[in-house]
Amino acid sequence: MTDAKQHLSIWRDALEDQADTLWNGVQEEVAPPLRASFAARRDSTAWRWVAIAAGIAVVAVANWNLSLHRELSATRSLYLVAMLQADSSITRLTTLHRLGGAKLSSSIVDELMALIKTSEDPNIQLAALDILLEIGALDGAERIDALLKEVRQNRQFIETAIRARTIRT
């Protein structure tokens, strides 16, 4: 059940026939424009496009995941490693989404580790991190510490993300 349906259900339970009237009556107001000025801008708008494309990719690859073999052949592993090393963030993210839930070869695990250490893109780092945590490749404080020592970009963010996930699980 989506969040909106979850809430509508409660409203209908409380208000019965009047639920939709009241739901529609409590409208969202349009916010004023942003006045705050953040840090100096970067030269490109790459991030915005990566983020938007990532959102689209999440939806688009959902069907791929369903059909992906759970165990990857050696040839396929090589191909996927190559995809993980691609220059395009979209290619890397899409590949990472395809890897979710699959049984991974050591070469892919190594590549995922390398992505976290070397990528500047926190979306890619986090996607790789989630997979490694899911398959138990980062069990234990020693492994996590060893990884964190070599993370070049967004180290604090990765550390916070690991802490949040390991506490939750």
Place this chain on the structure above:
Amino acid sequence: MEDISSEARAKLEDSLMRGAVAGDSEAMEELYSLTASSLFSYLRRLGNQRADADDILQTTFLNAWRSRTRFRGTGARAWLFTIARNAFLTHAGKRARDTAENSPSPALATPSEAMAATDLSRRIEFALRGLPDETREAVVLSRVSGLSIEEIAGLLQTSKGNVRVRIHRGLTRLKEDIEL
């Protein structure tokens, strides 16, 4: 953003917030465009005048930007609502100290104002203002935040059951007040 699923929207917002973590101010601005109206509606219905709600909203994003490395990687919307709520509480505390001498809350409707409100949306707004704070907050979050019951419970630091009770109680009272 109601034309995309809440899951896809959440992933997009999380993705933008991660961009902000990496220092991209444009990702933060994009996140503002996706979430500001929900946050603004929430702040307005906590009893803030438009200008105050705007100030708190801007403060929310500045605070989010400054503390972005504390973002956990997911739940950007709930995280922003938590920051907004804290900014509101700080603002309300300052305001209370500034107007300690008998200044009535500007947002509370008098009975005559409520009677004068003819169209439904205005009647609803007046009725909302008449709800106890914690009940109103739960009802408003239920409608405009886009957060799940679990996330609202986290934000309000209470149980999911209590959130449901607050919403239910608030809506029942609204129905009576509006006399639908």
